[in-house]
Amino acid sequence: MKFTGTGTKLAAVAGTVALGVLAAYCAPSAPKTAKKGAVVSDTAAAAMKVYVAPGDLDEYYMFASGGHSGQIYVYGLPSGRHLSTIPVFTPYPATGYGFDDESKAMLGDLTWGDVHHPALSETNGDYDGRWLFVNEMNGRVARIDLRDFKTKQILGPVPNVSGNHGSAFVTPNTEYSVMASRFSIPIPKGTAAGVDKYATDYKGVLTGIKIDPKSGQMSFGWQILMPPFNYDLGDAGKVASDGWVFFTSYNTEKATGKLEVTSAQKDRDYIAAVDWRLAEQLAAKGEGTTIGGVKVLDPAKHPGLVFFMPCGKSPHGVDVSPDGKYVIGSGKLQGVTTAFNWEKVQTAIRNKDFAGDEDGIPVLKYESIKDAEVEVGLGPLHTQFGPDGYAYTSLFVDSAIAKWKLGTWEVVDKVPMSYSIGHLTSAEGDTVSPDGKYLVGLNKLSHGRHLSVGPSQPESSQLVDIGEEKMKLLLDFFTEPEPHYAQIIKADKVKPIEVYPKEENKHPLAIWDVKDAGVTRNGNKVTVKMIAVRSTLTPTDFEIREGDEITIALTNIEQTTDELHGLGILDYNINIVVDPGETKTVTFKAKKKGVFPYYCTNFCSALHQEMQGYLIVR
Amino acid sequence: MRELIEKANQFLDVPLGVGSRLMLIVAFLCLVPTYVFPLYKMTMFAPQYQEGLHLDIYSYKLVGGNDGQDITEINVLNHYIGMRDLATEDFTEFKWLPFVIGIFGLLFLRAAVMGKTAHLVDVLVLYVYFGAFALWSFGYKMYQYGHNLDPKAAVKVAPFMPPMFGYKQLANFEVYSYPQLGSYALGAAAAALLLALAMTWRQWRREPPPAAE
Numbered sequence: 001m002k003f004t005g006t007g008t009k010l011a012a013v014a015g016t017v018a019l020g021v022l023a024a025y026c027a028p029s030a031p032k033t034a035k036k037g038a039v040v041s042d043t044a045a046a047a048m049k050v051y052v053a054p055g056d057l058d059e060y061y062m063f064a065s066g067g068h069s070g071q072i073y074v075y076g077l078p079s080g081r082h083l084s085t086i087p088v089f090t091p092y093p094a095t096g097y098g099f100d101d102e103s104k105a106m107l108g109d110l111t112w113g114d115v116h117h118p119a120l121s122e123t124n125g126d127y128d129g130r131w132l133f134v135n136e137m138n139g140r141v142a143r144i145d146l147r148d149f150k151t152k153q154i155l156g157p158v159p160n161v162s163g164n165h166g167s168a169f170v171t172p173n174t175e176y177s178v179m180a181s182r183f184s185i186p187i188p189k190g191t192a193a194g195v196d197k198y199a200t201d202y203k204g205v206l207t208g209i210k211i212d213p214k215s216g217q218m219s220f221g222w223q224i225l226m227p228p229f230n231y232d233l234g235d236a237g238k239v240a241s242d243g244w245v246f247f248t249s250y251n252t253e254k255a256t257g258k259l260e261v262t263s264a265q266k267d268r269d270y271i272a273a274v275d276w277r278l279a280e281q282l283a284a285k286g287e288g289t290t291i292g293g294v295k296v297l298d299p300a301k302h303p304g305l306v307f308f309m310p311c312g313k314s315p316h317g318v319d320v321s322p323d324g325k326y327v328i329g330s331g332k333l334q335g336v337t338t339a340f341n342w343e344k345v346q347t348a349i350r351n352k353d354f355a356g357d358e359d360g361i362p363v364l365k366y367e368s369i370k371d372a373e374v375e376v377g378l379g380p381l382h383t384q385f386g387p388d389g390y391a392y393t394s395l396f397v398d399s400a401i402a403k404w405k406l407g408t409w410e411v412v413d414k415v416p417m418s419y420s421i422g423h424l425t426s427a428e429g430d431t432v433s434p435d436g437k438y439l440v441g442l443n444k445l446s447h448g449r450h451l452s453v454g455p456s457q458p459e460s461s462q463l464v465d466i467g468e469e470k471m472k473l474l475l476d477f478f479t480e481p482e483p484h485y486a487q488i489i490k491a492d493k494v495k496p497i498e499v500y501p502k503e504e505n506k507h508p509l510a511i512w513d514v515k516d517a518g519v520t521r522n523g524n525k526v527t528v529k530m531i532a533v534r535s536t537l538t539p540t541d542f543e544i545r546e547g548d549e550i551t552i553a554l555t556n557i558e559q560t561t562d563e564l565h566g567l568g569i570l571d572y573n574i575n576i577v578v579d580p581g582e583t584k585t586v587t588f589k590a591k592k593k594g595v596f597p598y599y600c601t602n603f604c605s606a607l608h609q610e611m612q613g614y615l616i617v618r
Numbered sequence: 619m620r621e622l623i624e625k626a627n628q629f630l631d632v633p634l635g636v637g638s639r640l641m642l643i644v645a646f647l648c649l650v651p652t653y654v655f656p657l658y659k660m661t662m663f664a665p666q667y668q669e670g671l672h673l674d675i676y677s678y679k680l681v682g683g684n685d686g687q688d689i690t691e692i693n694v695l696n697h698y699i700g701m702r703d704l705a706t707e708d709f710t711e712f713k714w715l716p717f718v719i720g721i722f723g724l725l726f727l728r729a730a731v732m733g734k735t736a737h738l739v740d741v742l743v744l745y746v747y748f749g750a751f752a753l754w755s756f757g758y759k760m761y762q763y764g765h766n767l768d769p770k771a772a773v774k775v776a777p778f779m780p781p782m783f784g785y786k787q788l789a790n791f792e793v794y795s796y797p798q799l800g801s802y803a804l805g806a807a808a809a810a811l812l813l814a815l816a817m818t819w820r821q822w823r824r825e826p827p828p829a830a831e
Contacts, residue, residue, distance in 0.1 A: 027659065027660075031670070031792050032663075032792055261771070333772060378789060378790055397789065398790050400665065420666050445666060
């Protein structure tokens with residue numbers, strides 16, 4: 001066959017070319033970013049930076065919101081170690097929270113809350129380590145005292161506010177913690193109107209919660225009636241912009257239904273700038289209309305109270321720079337974040353340089369008030385600050401953090417986050433004097449960067465070194481679900497006690513001598529004064545009658561660090577824990593006859609197992 | 619000119635040699651893999667998708683990676699920018715491609731049996747036209763997907779052309795698009811046809827037909 005020679009050659013050439021094409025043109029097996037190798041350039045250096053030797057202490061506390069777990073989680077940084085859980089809106093058997101009378105009363109009928117934004121108390125715009133305020137979606141704000149890391153007060157559900165997402169941001173001297181409606185509703189609550197009346201009958205409400213400067217006690221301050229937008233996040237002005245508080249809003253279309261589409265039609269939504277000092281004055285004068293039992297201010301009737309600053313559409317975070325001169329608003333569906341110049345905003349307000357109004361609230365002109373659109377990357381959400389004029393913006397879509405300079409608006413660095421970062425928090429990064437040093441990316445997805453624990457995957461948080469020009473990823477750690485915002489405070493600013501001093505215990509049922517322990521009866525009401533001390537619960541047994549209402553007041557008379565005791569009563573769903581020097585009560589009805597052992601639940605001593613007794617119900 | 623036409627006619631009348639006929643059978647066999655292997659593969663990486671989203675395009679179906687889940691995921695993501703859902707039903711190509719490839723298989727065999735150069739030229743020209751049309755059709759489909767975006771979409775992006783061959787960065791995605799075994803087999807079939815023609819040509823040049831009587 002004559003074709004053999006040339007034919008084979010041709011076929012060989014064609015074959016080689018085909019194989020070459022196949023080999024050269026195939027998609028890679030991993031994305032380009034992965035090919036660059038780990039972002040940690042020097043593992044040993046990173047390890048040294050995060051390693052806190054056994055017995056050594058962390059440099060910072062991080063208070064992370066626990067989302068719909070309803071709790072606050074405390075981490076040490078740089079180690080990323082989970083130190084403590086502070087129960088706030090959800091029962092927590094580990095500390096007996098939600099079982100004793102006091103915490104049960106605080107929780108009320110709601111046994112869950114969706115915690116979003118912790119706000120450490122501030123003095124002159126800097127964290128003072130006294131209290132931590134946290135919001136939750138059912139219209140409540142709670143105060144945690146950092147003296148003992150315990151929830152002391154839950155205020156709300158506050159009237160008229162619906163879906164309290166834009167909260168609990170505090171003003172620079174903790175004058176107010178704010179609240180805002182994420183879901184506008186017809187108000188007062190209890191009014192029913194179909195969504196076809198959304199634009200006219202539904203309202204958003206902004207609220208100032210007044211905080212007593214000495215006790216931290218929260219009380220209702222003022223409310224402002226707003227157009228039915230979705231109010232999302234907030235931040236208080238500081239230094240140059242002190243006296244103002246800012247809230248982002250989306251769905252300025254006033255749309256209903258499939259909001260992911262209907263609320264994203266306009267190119268710009270708004271940041272509402274609220275003059276809270278004016279709100280305070282108006283409220284003090286008794287201005288406003290009573291709705292839902294409280295006075296509500298209508299901004300259309302009070303010029304100067306609220307202005308709308310147009311922002312990139314569907315903005316999420318609004319963050320004020322440490323000097324208060326810039327308000328950073330991030331339209332989450334864009335690739336830029338906008339820096340508004342507060343001076344320009346004030347000038348525009350003075351000159352009435354308005355583009356129009358929304359329900360009587362003046363709308364400023366975007367071009368007149370913005371300084372720059374910073375090209376940070378896709379899906380910008382939140383911004384935090386460093387001490388050196390740098391800002392850090394989280395990018396959800398790009399799954400990264402962009403570092404950029406205030407004033408020059410230049411993006412200088414990016415670090416990938418694994419994966420899909422939401423909030424970020426830098427050390428004291430929302431105060432007038434950020435520390436720099438560390439930043440934590442609070443990611444929404446962890447996608448297998450951990451041993452598999454099944455479909456319910458932990459949230460990944462990543463510690464980033466921001467001490468140098470280039471950001472460096474130091475550590476992955478896993479935070480309890482679901483961290484929204486978190487704040488990082490220098491450890492030495494927080495000075496917790498370790499035991500409750502005996503002399504401070506003013507509880508009417510507290511006793512300090514086992515001789516005083518025992519049962520007193522008043523009709524079918526029985527009070528048991530009980531003492532817990534290593535290793536006996538006194539009395540060690542007591543009898544009551546079926547149908548009695550019984551209150552057990554348990555005092556832990558220890559004054560030694562870490563000597564906690566608990567009281568668990570089997571089959572009665574009783575579980576309380578008392579810290580050294582603390583008295584707690586638990587009240588219940590003796591519905592079941594029989595013998596019910598009780599015992600110390602919190603391991604205390606060598607004879608912990610012997611710390612038990614019997615409740616006899618006849 | 620007349621001479622040229624005559625020569626061409628002569629050439630078209632030449633019976634195919636054994637080699638050429640074998641090559642036609644090879645071309646026929648090359649079509650078989652298109653029923654088994656994908657023609658094209660698109661791979662999309664993003665920071666959140668380290669393993670990538672994979673889309674295999676066969677002559678008659680779309681197959682997503684991860685047991686089909688990747689198509690759902692791609693559609694979920696694309697709905698934000700208002701892109702049409704990828705759905706097998708939307709590809710009219712899937713209805714005629716396998717049929718047309720089958721026809722070509724029969725035409726290749728026909729040429730091998732009937733054995734005239736004209737048959738080979740016929741089928742080669744048709745096949746090249748078919749290849750070009752299929753490529754254009756694929757490209758046009760990609761263009762449509764990247765350009766017919768819902769104006770009401772939450773995220774407005776500039777209309778885009780997904781890559782036909784190679785790599786392109788689209789928003790947070792690295793998109794890679796490469797032909798697969800099925801396409802290479804179609805290419806190989808074309809090469810076999812060309813080879814068959816080359817052989818006939820060489821044979822005709824070497825052994826000119828006897829002068830016309």
